[in-house]
Amino acid sequence: MEKLKELEEKRQRLKELREKRSKFPQTPIRRYNGISSRTNSESRIPLRYNEVLHKNKAVETVSVAVQTDESFELTRHSNHLSEILHDDKPKIITYSKGIQTDNYESDKEEIQEPIRQEEKRVLEEEEEEEEDSNNKLEGKVVEEDHPKIQFLEPLLITTEANTLVTNKSFAREKNYSNIRPSLKGQSKNTSCKLLDNWTLDIEANENMKLFCVSIDYFQGLILISYRRTPINPLDIKETNWSFVEVIQREGMVVIDRLTFRGQSLIGGHFLGKYCREDGVDEGKYIVSILLRTLNGKTILYELRAVKDKQDKKKYERNLIIRNYHNAPVFGIDEIKADNIINARIVSGSNNGIINELNCMNLSFYEDPTMVHRSSTRGRIHQTRIVPPKYTELIALQEKIQDQSGDDQDETDDIVRGDQLFCDHLDKVVLNEEICITSLTVAPNNSDCVYLGAEDGGIYKVLLSRTNMDDNNKLPISLNNNGFLPRVNFHSSDVTSLRFHPQNDDLLCSGSMDWNCHLWDTFNNDLIDSIDLKEDVIAVQWLPDRDTYRCCVLTMYNFCIVEWSLTREDSKWVSQAPPSITHTISSEELGQKMFTSFHLYDHEGLMVLVLGGSSGTISFLELAARR
CATH class of the missing domain: 2.130.10.10 (YVTN repeat-like/Quinoprotein amine dehydrogenase)
Incomplete structure (x- = not known):
């Protein structure tokens, strides 16, 4: 997918270059003793070509295209116009290699390259910020912000059955360790x-x-x-x-x-x-x-x-x-x-x-x-x-109330035991x-x-x-x-x-x-x-x-x-x-x-x-x- 995307971008760029090239018609090139020049009124190489020649930049190619013009190799010279161009033999561009484009347009792309890199860097930063915000919403771990915190994964409950998830209770474990640590x-x-x-x-x-x-x-x-x-x-x-x-x-x-x-x-x-x-x-x-x-x-x-x-x-x-x-x-x-x-x-x-x-x-x-x-x-x-029967329990409660009214200390323990057991039976009698x-x-x-x-x-x-x-x-x-x-x-x-x-x-x-x-x-x-x-x-x-x-x-x-x-x-x-x-x-x-x-x-x-x-x-x- 990345190669197809890259190919599509290069095709679009090639189309733009062709449209720009049509606005600048070229004149035929004449050669004099191995030195090529153009027929213009000043008999000199235009300034835009002079800027390109000093850069000695390699020619860009694409994966598929058709051949348009003849290729010529440009070499760098030292302050002499006669040594600007050296054309040995034009190379034929095939489908497997690609297409040679105009040097002027290539230079224009070279000028715009820093701007594109800056735009790419800004886009990458925006994508990272958006991804971090999505991770926080989804509960994922962000190592840069919280390197020591491990967040919980979302839990999906798919059944209504009484399932035992864990055998221990946090409250019981805390109570157990604090009250009786020995x-x-x-x-x-x-x-x-x-x-x-x-x-x-x-x-x-x-x-x-x-x-x-x-x-x-x-x-x-x-x-x-x-x-x-x-x-x-x-x-x-x-x-x-x-x-x-x-x-x-x-x-x-x-x-x-x-x-x-x-x-x-x-x-x-x-x-x-x-x-x-x-x-x-x-x-x-x-x-x-x-x-x-x-x-x-x-x-x-x-x-x-x-x-x-x-x-x-x-x-x-x-x-x-x-x-x-x-x-x-x-x-x-x-x-x-x-x-x-x-x-x-x-x-x-x-x-x-x-x-x-x-x-x-x-x-x-x-x-x-x-x-x-x-x-x-x-x-x-x-x-x-x-x-026991509920009627018998009611009779016992009345008897206990009568005994509790007496001021006898000897019966206090007996009455207390009877009362506790009677209260207990009151819960299970049904x-x-x-x-x-x-x-x-x-x-x-x-x-x-x-x-x-x-x-x-x-x-x-x-x-x-x-x-x-x-x-x-x-x-x-x-x-x-x-x-x-x-x-x-x-x-x-x-x-x-x-x-x-x-x-x-x-x-x-x-x-x-x-x-x-x-x-x-x-x-x-x-x-x-x-x-x-x-x-x-x-x-x-x-x-x-x-x-x-x-x-x-x-x-x-x-x-x-x-x-x-x-x-x-x-x-x-x-x-x-x-x-x-x-x-x-x-x-x-x-x-x-x-x-x-x-x-x-x-x-x-x-x-x-x-x-x-x-x-x-x-x-x-x-x-x-x-």
Whole structure:
């Protein structure tokens, strides 16, 4: 395009030169002894030719044209008119070379060349200014004006779907770094040694995201559950996948692997930890695993090692699938038992249903001793936890108002706890059920279950009570069965409830409201709490029973919280605010965020297993004080 444009300009200029040439007719040239002259009255070369000859300028040519006149070569002379022109042989101009134009006109173009260059320079400056103004309007970076500023590119939103653009919040990150800067980067000062990494062997897919949902350990076996979901939830070409791996820790050997197409697992853990001492390799015992899904399925996954006729060891698996909930089963806990026959689990789902299942085949548990004695306890199957009736709540409010009118200091704490719980029930009484997000069974009473709910409440439920109606519904007690602290429970989902392994009356709760509370269930009061500035995903007490330390997993950090506690007259008292002794961030392990963890004691070492938003699982040795 540039050559065509240049050719068009030269053609236009040639046309102008021809028009000017027609105004100055030339006279024939005569030659005398090699010296050419023109026949004019003064017998001399015109002044305009004399100016051109002294310049000794090369002849300009164009790419295409026709031949007009004969060419002659002009040479420069020194103050002698006879040596002005030297014509050896005229050169014939062809189409490939171009055309020779008149020297007078060429000289005129030479005079106008500085003017054209000045005009060109002015035009270039105007174009640069216009381009800079356009770049500023479009948001582009102008390096000359702002060499250190990188402006944002315009963002186009093409869908109305709820898409997660970023996992972090600027306000939360600022609040997190300003209020509690000691939590960040503390792991560099702690003794955390990376032992090993484990990556799920699966084909990569750029349209899917893979993350770990749960980790568990038992007798040298590690259970890891993964879930892979489409990045775009509206993509109909992709489906959900779930993977389960049972790995032998010694040598990191995969014993078995399950793949679920179209299923979304939310967790898995080993069963029968309280009544078995040997693993799968002994051949005498069966390893039982309970898997849970988002659609309410509970899957009993069994493994055993047997020997064939050639005395060769091989593994066998068995699956039993039940669906008693039809909703995500977030709450699960196992009741301690002396043998596998009495081993059972209590499961709770988002629709408020709880079940008591046998660990042997996931059938509804029935106590065999109840046949030989009178008891009011029946089977817990499809039992729905519901709020109390509104009429009963109104009667409770009137009773509290009457008690508050008395001038008795002894009833102040009781009235305050009743009033707070009554205000909390007033918010959930219109719901049809209690949305269960976590649960735990009291260690000293298998009939007592603590339920963590989506509304932030912690409800104490007694399964032995006969206050169920004909529709198999169990209402929340108006006094929460005695568990009435003088403070509110939580303001968001209760994600985890864990009892201390040594002290049965210490209950730790974690919530999405960034708080971790420590409760005294015997005295029904809050001991202490800590604000972690991030959503709490899971809580687990350390295996060492003599300390009051628990592991807390948030979205971007793993930390160990140490509680400073002492007993005073059968009551727990906090001596100092809780402190954070260990911290590991997700960035240090190459994860965008954490999703699950497990801590176990192996041959005197504290081994921490962390999983996040990728298929890589990290094994770390944690130097915990004993």
